[in-house]
Amino acid sequence: MLFTIISFLLFLPSLTSSSEAQTWIKEGYWNSGGQSQVRHIDSTLFTHLTFAFAYINNSTYELWIAPNDEPNMATFTDIVRLKNPSITTLLSIWAGDSNFSTFFSMATQPSHRTSFIESSIQRARFYGFHGLDLCCVKPDTNTTKMEIMGILFDDWRTAIDRESKNSNRSPLLLTLAGHYLPSKNTASYPMESIRRNFDWVLIVSYFYHLPTMENFTGAHSALYDPSSNISTDYGIKEWISRGLPAKKIVFGLAYHGYAWTLLDASANEIGSPATGPAVMPEGLIPYKIIKSYMGCDGEKLGYNSTYVTNYCINGSVWIGYDDVEAIKTKVSYARAKGLLGYNVWQVTNDDNWVLSKADVYSFGVLLLQIISGKRNNCSHGLHEDLNLLDYAYDLWKCGKGMVFMDPSLDDTNSSCKLVRCMQIALLCVQENPADRPSMLVFSSMLKNETAPMNIPKRPAFSTRRDEDEVQEPTSQQEIWSVGDVSITQMVAR
Ligand SMILES: *[C@@H]1O[C@H](CO)[C@@H](O)[C@H](O)[C@H]1NC(C)=O
Ligand SMILES: *[C@@H]1O[C@H](CO)[C@@H](O)[C@H](O)[C@H]1NC(C)=O
Ligand SMILES: *[C@@H]1O[C@H](CO)[C@@H](O)[C@H](O)[C@H]1NC(C)=O
Ligand SMILES: *[C@@H]1O[C@H](CO)[C@@H](O)[C@H](O)[C@H]1NC(C)=O
Ligand SMILES: *[C@@H]1O[C@H](CO)[C@@H](O)[C@H](O)[C@H]1NC(C)=O
Ligand SMILES: *[C@@H]1O[C@H](CO)[C@@H](O)[C@H](O)[C@H]1NC(C)=O
Ligand SMILES: *[C@@H]1O[C@H](CO)[C@@H](O)[C@H](O)[C@H]1NC(C)=O
Ligand SMILES: *[C@@H]1O[C@H](CO)[C@@H](O)[C@H](O)[C@H]1NC(C)=O
Ligand SMILES: *[C@@H]1O[C@H](CO)[C@@H](O)[C@H](O)[C@H]1NC(C)=O
Ligand SMILES: *[C@@H]1O[C@H](CO)[C@@H](O)[C@H](O)[C@H]1NC(C)=O
Ligand SMILES: *[C@@H]1O[C@H](CO)[C@@H](O)[C@H](O)[C@H]1NC(C)=O
Secondary structure, three states, X not given: OHHHXXXXXXXXXXXXXXXXXXXXXXXXXXXXXXXXXXXXXXXXXXXXXXXXXXXXXXXXXXXXXXXXXXXXXXXHHHHHHHHOOOOEEEEEEEOOHHHHHHHHHHHHOHHHHHHHHHHHHHHHXXXXXXXXXXXXXXXXXXXXXXXHHHHHHHHHHHHHXXXXXXXXXXXXXXXXXXXXXXXXXXXXXXXXXXXXXXXXXXXXXXXXXXXXXXXXXXXXXXXXXXXXXXXXXXXXXXXXXXXXXXXXXEEEEEOEEEEEEEOOOOOOOOOOEEEXXXXXXXXXXXXXXXXXXXXXXXXXXXXXXXXXXXXXXXOOEEEEEOOXXXXXXXXXXXXXXXXXXXXXXXXXXXXXXXXXXXXXXXXXXHHHHHHHOOOOOOOOOHHHHHHHHHHHHHHHHOOOHHXXXXXXXXXXXXXXXXXXXXXXXXXXXXXXXXXXXXXXXXXXXXXXXXXXXXXXXXXOOXXXXXXXXXXXXXXXXXXXOOOOOOEOOOOOO
8 A cells, every 4th residue: 555655656746757758847947048057956856957048040040059058058968967867958949039930931941941950959969968849939820830830840750760760869859848829810830740749848838928018917927817818727728628638738837027017006916007017127037036135025925826826015016926835836736637747947047946846845745645644635725734744743753653644554565664754755845945855865765765864844834843943053954965866864863
């Protein structure tokens, strides 16, 4: 029975990166145009990392790499593999917005297609990437163009498979970052071709409302919208109804928000009148800036569960963005819909990896629910989860962990003893995300009985505090360093 539970955890939303077909994808873009350095990415939090961007040369139609990007591109895979040797990397090709016409000139001519395809494969291999991503071509009303796109995708896949055969290496992954709506008026993306040729499709689930375009505050990455169809839930249902299986869909998470200037500071809801962007020229603010400079905590921070978005009000500045609550809800949505995983734009906008570790937290809660036997009781909500965490922690701390367990569970033959599972789960729900394990470490602790573990403190968002937590030496908290041989045994207290 317990073995079944562990299997469930390991394989359903799989934590291992070995079985590609069943993997829960945790992908992130790294934007070479930003200021951040590749070596600062905590790659243990992801299964896939994608370098953004390469372009298409508008005269040769070969892949074009900006000279400034080349040094980072050449070392990207090696650097992110230092911390996580099993990470998979992709190279993303930008074909959106103003570069759309170059993309279509390329796709229309068979010889141009060949130039593009061959050079994309050659460059990906040359720089050590494991896949290619095509970013951000929107659906067009011209059905001829959509058909041409389908032909390009067929050719691309054929070439990738041929190269794999000839080189005796696994085929490059091929992924698409698509618009949240798969169609425009009556024309649609070439769905059959997409389903056939791509390993998965990222649905870009943000940029719905921008302060440069609209004079009303909006949830730019709304999961739901009661008053319009501009929402991720609507988009995903459209993709599925047009034939893309849920298992090929990756949910897009945004690690940035948009700031509006309110017309009247006292009217500060979603949909309140605004006069344009605030703080930044276009209003776009990375999550870490929202947290560090905008004072978005406490009373200023709101959460709207109708839209599934956070917002922050600071005087006449209104910022719509996703904080931990919204991210957790979206990740749960992606799991519940049977999607393949999620993708983050972009990883270094996170603040101390708080958002990227929201996923580990939800796993911790799930594991506690399972071992206590409360998993199949649908009536539990957030409040009850919190009580569950406190209850679990109190029992674990005084050595009575078994009182917590579902009596029908038997761990005699399991690699993960129940009390050990409980400790792992408690580590996942630590208040400080730095104290939570990465998914990689989490899965190795579940699978390996002798992997060392830290001692959990009282779980997150608890109203109670331990007296002995107050003066804890920080050196003992230096636990989750890097890599999968990563855990430094904590000094026993
Ligand atoms: C595109 O390729 C042509 C021919 O190699 C080259 O002259 C041109 O500089 C390239 N464009 C860019 C933007 O590098
Ligand atoms: C082609 O790309 C070059 C370099 O980015 C740019 O200067 C030029 O205007 C482009 N030509 C066309 C026709 O878009
Ligand atoms: C992409 O579009 C931008 C903006 O029009 C242009 O400056 C750039 O040259 C284009 N890049 C290529 C490679 O065509
Ligand atoms: C649709 O696209 C094709 C190929 O680019 C082009 O030849 C045709 O003129 C376009 N049709 C319309 C109505 O714009
Ligand atoms: C949303 O789309 C549905 C069809 O899927 C349509 O019936 C409905 O009118 C649309 N709602 C809005 C507000 O546009
Ligand atoms: C979300 O915002 C809308 C629009 O301002 C409001 O009508 C609704 O009550 C809010 N929902 C929640 C749960 O706060
Ligand atoms: C928004 O309001 C400002 C100030 O009233 C105005 O200058 C601007 O043009 C408006 N923008 C849009 C997109 O309506
Ligand atoms: C409001 O935001 C400004 C930046 O625009 C920041 O300097 C200030 O500290 C914030 N106010 C509070 C009370 O956090
Ligand atoms: C489900 O949980 C509720 C609230 O904790 C409890 O009252 C109820 O008895 C539970 N039902 C089952 C079948 O365990
Ligand atoms: C544990 O394994 C042994 C040997 O395979 C088996 O006899 C025993 O029934 C198992 N116990 C449980 C609780 O599954
Ligand atoms: C389990 O963890 C221990 C301690 O870190 C390590 O020495 C051992 O190699 C691990 N075993 C496996 C199968 O990973």
